[in-house]
Amino acid sequence: MYRRYLPVIALTATMLFPELTSRIYAEEDITEQRFLQLYRQLQPAVDEPWRTIPWRTSLLDAQRQAITEKKPIFIWAMDGHPLGCT
Amino acid sequence: MLRTQFIAVAIDQAYQRRQQDAEGEFYRKIAGQGPRNNFQSTTQGFYIATAAGGLLLYNNNRDPEKLNRLMQQHLQEFKAPSSATPISPGTVDARYNPSLPKEGCIVRVQARVLGGYPPTTDRWQKIFQSSLSRDNLWISKAEQQALTKGQVMQSLQERIARFHLVDNTRGEPPMWKKQEIRQLKITFDGTTLRGSVHLETADGKRGYVAQLMGKIELRSGKIVRFDMVADGNFWGQGPYSRNAPLGRFPLAVGFRLADGTDAADQVPPQGSRGWVQGYIR
Numbered sequence: 001m002y003r004r005y006l007p008v009i010a011l012t013a014t015m016l017f018p019e020l021t022s023r024i025y026a027e028e029d030i031t032e033q034r035f036l037q038l039y040r041q042l043q044p045a046v047d048e049p050w051r052t053i054p055w056r057t058s059l060l061d062a063q064r065q066a067i068t069e070k071k072p073i074f075i076w077a078m079d080g081h082p083l084g085c086t
Numbered sequence: 087m088l089r090t091q092f093i094a095v096a097i098d099q100a101y102q103r104r105q106q107d108a109e110g111e112f113y114r115k116i117a118g119q120g121p122r123n124n125f126q127s128t129t130q131g132f133y134i135a136t137a138a139g140g141l142l143l144y145n146n147n148r149d150p151e152k153l154n155r156l157m158q159q160h161l162q163e164f165k166a167p168s169s170a171t172p173i174s175p176g177t178v179d180a181r182y183n184p185s186l187p188k189e190g191c192i193v194r195v196q197a198r199v200l201g202g203y204p205p206t207t208d209r210w211q212k213i214f215q216s217s218l219s220r221d222n223l224w225i226s227k228a229e230q231q232a233l234t235k236g237q238v239m240q241s242l243q244e245r246i247a248r249f250h251l252v253d254n255t256r257g258e259p260p261m262w263k264k265q266e267i268r269q270l271k272i273t274f275d276g277t278t279l280r281g282s283v284h285l286e287t288a289d290g291k292r293g294y295v296a297q298l299m300g301k302i303e304l305r306s307g308k309i310v311r312f313d314m315v316a317d318g319n320f321w322g323q324g325p326y327s328r329n330a331p332l333g334r335f336p337l338a339v340g341f342r343l344a345d346g347t348d349a350a351d352q353v354p355p356q357g358s359r360g361w362v363q364g365y366i367r
Contacts (some may be wrong), residue, residue, distance in 0.1 A: 008118035012136070029280070030299035030317050031276040038315040042196045042340025043275050044218055051110050053088045055096045055349040058108050068135035070166035074092035075116070076100035079326070080258040081349035084098075 055083055087154070091161055092134070096349075099129050100359065105182035108173050112139060120144035133258035134160050146327035148210075184354045192344040192351055193312050195250045196220055199320075202335030203353050208268035215331065217365040219254040222355050224366050225309065229320060238272045240281070241367070246272070247283050248367060251294055251358030253320050253327060253337055258322040260292070261357050279314060292322025294337065305320060 012043075044051065056062045059075065066073045074080045102113035105124040114125060119141035122129040129240050131146035132153060142160045145153060186192060196218050203215045229242040253260040262285050272281030279300035286293035296318025303311035320337035323330035335355045344351040358365035
């Protein structure tokens with residue numbers, strides 16, 4: 001007789017205990033389809049402009065090349081590596 | 087302009103402003119001429135310099151149009167110094183030059199928040215909310231050899247969990263402490279890797295509960311394919327990764343074997359910064 005109240009109970013539980021529902025979600029096995037979908041979603045686009053720049057990661061390598069090519073050095077200096085974790 | 091008229095270099099200045107070697111000295115020579123010349127704190131920003139170490143520009147504005155204008159302007163004024171000579175690296179400061187262990191391999195790691203942000207019209211918020219992060223996972227020779235026997239060494243499991251299942255999409259994230267691993271199990275049957283993880287701070291304010299799945303191939307004891315994803319719910323944020331979605335939000339992390347074609351493949355893992363032995367032995 002309580003079956004008809006189950007959707008209401010489930011909704012209320014979701015609102016009151018989001019931790020519980022998110023944990024249930026995270027405990028579902030990843031299917032092959034989900035794996036492929038996420039994997040594609042987590043790859044950077046090949047033509048992103050910053051990826052087309054020949055970044056160096058050594059300042060001294062850049063200094064040597066700047067002498068050879070008679071160019072200024074552009075330094076992108078961040079907390080965390082700009083090409084990695086920012 | 088960066089491709090053709092400048093020599094572009096990207097660095098984590100937390101290394102260069104501290105390291106006691108020729109690279110550090112050259113960086114401090116340049117940065118010391120700018121407004122951020124206290125090397126006890128951040129010196130981050132964009133610099134244009136000559137090969138002799140003369141500072142032409144310091145700017146920390148992320149507006150691409152403004153930076154473009156400044157670059158054009160300084161390029162017109164630039165004259166290559168005749169006095170510049172190549173600087174020899176000499177003995178490098180090992181603490182700030184961590185290297186991949188012998189016969190180790192590099193895996194690219196990229197994370198993305200899949201939802202949970204409130205709608206925004208703010209240009210910068212939109213960029214942060216849709217960003218794909220980047221870091222590198224290092225795997226040792228011993229860990230690769232264990233995989234050939236179907237074993238995922240505890241050291242590899244913990245490195246993946248503590249340093250790579252993080253939300254680094256808006257900035258530098260806090261890494262997980264060992265005691266914040268509530269549950270971690272990763273198994274490998276020779277082709278497919280599966281795992282589950284529960285990471286949570288003692289106060290419960292930050293956590294990640296996720297499942298992992300991967301496809302791994304090995305040849306002669308070496309990884310030739312490492313495709314893996316983590317799919318789960320994250321909550322909380324760190325002091326440098328603020329403005330996370332409220333409550334729990336979906337965060338996915340992807341792993342792919344690096345092929346050396348990307349300059350970022352050479353960047354040491356963020357978790358190795360300052361103490362590589364704490365990251366990998």
